[in-house]
Amino acid sequence: MASLKQFLKWVFKAVDIDVKRRSTVSNPSYQLLRGLRKFNINLVLDVGANTGQFASGLRSFGFEEKIVSFEPLSDAFNSLSRRALSDPNWQVHARGAVGDFDGEIEINISGNSVSSSVLPMEEAHLSAASNSAYVGSENVPICKLDSIATDYISNSTCCFLKMDVQGFEWQVLDGAKDTLKQVQGVLCEMSLVELYKNQKLWLDLIKRFELEGFTLWALQNGFTDPRDGRTLQVDGIFFRIAN
Numbered sequence: 245m246a247s248l249k250q251f252l253k254w255v256f257k258a259v260d261i262d263v264k265r266r267s268t269v270s271n272p273s274y275q276l277l278r279g280l281r282k283f284n285i286n287l288v289l290d291v292g293a294n295t296g297q298f299a300s301g302l303r304s305f306g307f308e309e310k311i312v313s314f315e316p317l318s319d320a321f322n323s324l325s326r327r328a329l330s331d332p333n334w335q336v337h338a339r340g341a342v343g344d345f346d347g348e349i350e351i352n353i354s355g356n357s358v359s360s361s362v363l364p365m366e367e368a369h370l371s372a373a374s375n376s377a378y379v380g381s382e383n384v385p386i387c388k389l390d391s392i393a394t395d396y397i398s399n400s401t402c403c404f405l406k407m408d409v410q411g412f413e414w415q416v417l418d419g420a421k422d423t424l425k426q427v428q429g430v431l432c433e434m435s436l437v438e439l440y441k442n443q444k445l446w447l448d449l450i451k452r453f454e455l456e457g458f459t460l461w462a463l464q465n466g467f468t469d470p471r472d473g474r475t476l477q478v479d480g481i482f483f484r485i486a487n
Contacts, residue, residue, distance in 0.1 A: 271352055272464040274364060274438040276481060277305045279461060280404060283428050286310060287400035291342050291416060292408035294358050299334055308333065312396050316341035316351055317354035317360055340385035340408070342371055344418035346443035349386040352378040363440035366435065372469040373477060384462040388419030391404065397426050405432040411440025413449060429483040433466060437476055450480065 264391060280288070280302075290299050291337040293313035302311065311334045315321045321339040328334040341349055341362065354360045359369065360377035370377055390404075397403050405420070405427045407413055413432055417424065424430075430453060434446035461481055467477035 246466045273301045284405040296327040338435045344415040353380045363411045369439040389423040393423045403427045411443035416445040459485045
C-alpha cells in the first residue's frame with residue numbers, strides 16, 4: 245500500500261509539473277510560444293543569442309520554425325555554433341554585434357557572459373549581480389539589421405525579432421528601421437532603472453514600439469535585485485494587432 249501511495253504521489257507530481265510547464269501563466273517560454281503560434285511566426289531573429297539559451301528554450305517547447313541567431317563574443321559564439329549544429333532550421337549568422345552602423349566596435353565582457361555590453365555598466369547592475377563585472381573587452385564587427393536581415397526575411401512570411409543586447413536596444417532599433425516594418429512581433433529586454441550608461445529605459449521603448457505600430461502583449465520578469473526584490477529588467481513582448 246505504501247509503495248502504491250508513493251507511486252501515485254509521484255504520478256500526480258509529474259502531472260502537476262507538466263501542467264505548470266505548459267501554462268501561459270506560470271511559464272514565460274510557453275507564453276511566448278503561444279504568441280508566436282497565434283501570429284503564425286515562421287522566422288525568429290535572435291539578436292544577442294549568447295550561447296543559444298533562448299533558441300534552445302523555444303525548441304524545448306516545440307517551436308520548429310526558422311531561427312537565426314546573432315552573437316558578437318567569440319567564446320559565446322563558438323558555444324552557440326556548436327549548439328545549433330545539429331538543428332538544420334537554426335542558423336547562426338557570422339559573428340558580430342548588431343547596432344546602428346556597419347563597422348567595428350569594442351564590447352565589454354562580463355564575468356557571467358550574459359551581461360556583456362557595448363555600454364559601460366552602472367553601479368545598480370554591479371550591486372545586484374557582482375559576477376557581472378567586466379573582466380575584459382573584445383573588438384568585434386558590428387552591422388545594422390537593415391544591412392543583413394533582408395535575405396532572411398525575404399524567405400519568411402511572418403518574422404519575430406528578439407533583442408537581448410544589454411542596454412543597446414535603441415541603437416539596434418536605429419539600425420533596423422526598414423527591417424522593423426517587416427516584423428510582426430518583438431521581444432525586447434527593457435530596464436526599469438539605468439543599468440548601463442545612457443541606455444533608454446522601459447517607457448521610451450514602449451512608446452517607440454507603439455509609434456511603430458506594435459501593441460504591448462505581455463510583460464515577463466527578467467532581472468531582479470536579490471537583496472530587496474526590486475525588479476530591474478523585464479522582457480516586453482509586442483505584436484502588431486489588426487484593429
